[in-house]
Amino acid sequence: MRRELAAAGLAPPRQIxxxxxxxxxxPLCLPDDAACAGSAYVLPSPEGASxxxxxxxxxxxxxxxxxxxxxxxxxxxDSIPQMWVREWREYHTTTAQKVMEQAFRWGIxxxxxxxxxxCDFIPEQLRGHPWRVAGGLMPAGTGQCEEAELAPGDWKEMxxxxxxxxxxxxxx
Numbered sequence: 001m002r003r004e005l006a007a008a009g010l011a012p013p014r015q016i017x018x019x020x021x022x023x024x025x026x027p028l029c030l031p032d033d034a035a036c037a038g039s040a041y042v043l044p045s046p047e048g049a050s051x052x053x054x055x056x057x058x059x060x061x062x063x064x065x066x067x068x069x070x071x072x073x074x075x076x077x078d079s080i081p082q083m084w085v086r087e088w089r090e091y092h093t094t095t096a097q098k099v100m101e102q103a104f105r106w107g108i109x110x111x112x113x114x115x116x117x118x119c120d121f122i123p124e125q126l127r128g129h130p131w132r133v134a135g136g137l138m139p140a141g142t143g144q145c146e147e148a149e150l151a152p153g154d155w156k157e158m159x160x161x162x163x164x165x166x167x168x169x170x171x172x
């Protein structure tokens with residue numbers, strides 16, 4: 001410990017206590033001592049010093065993360081039917097539920113056709129008996145998001161929208 005403190009210029013004196021005389025190199029100052037009232041501890045100059053506050057800082061770089069080429073962006077992405085991602089189509093009620101549940105698990109958007117209008121939907125909560133999904137509905141071109149609760153019969157065509165990059169969090 002003393003070696004590390006000495007390297008930083010902060011080592012305590014080797015002899016603690018003393019012979020009863022004051023050591024002028026390392027005076028003992030008590031709170032009520034008038035002789036030491038004007039002296040204050042001064043940090044050593046960082047010029048030429050090394051250590052915590054030294055000027056010879058070693059910068060370490062962090063290796064860049066791999067681009068993940070060939071790796072799926074989302075867990076289990078390779079186990080879902082590719083038509084859910086590639087094809088804009090109408091699905092049976094149970095398949096539509098599975099697609100929406102997968103979007104909910106991954107925290108991604110689903111593109112839907114509701115009453116002839118194309119919308120993006122972000123599922124936030126699944127409800128059962130009868131099955132429904134609540135979340136944010138964004139009509140195309142409006143840039144606005146409104147809360148909605150949908151049943152599988154409320155939309156026609158649908159498609160999962162995979163992100164181009166990994167998302168930061170569920171609130172991204």
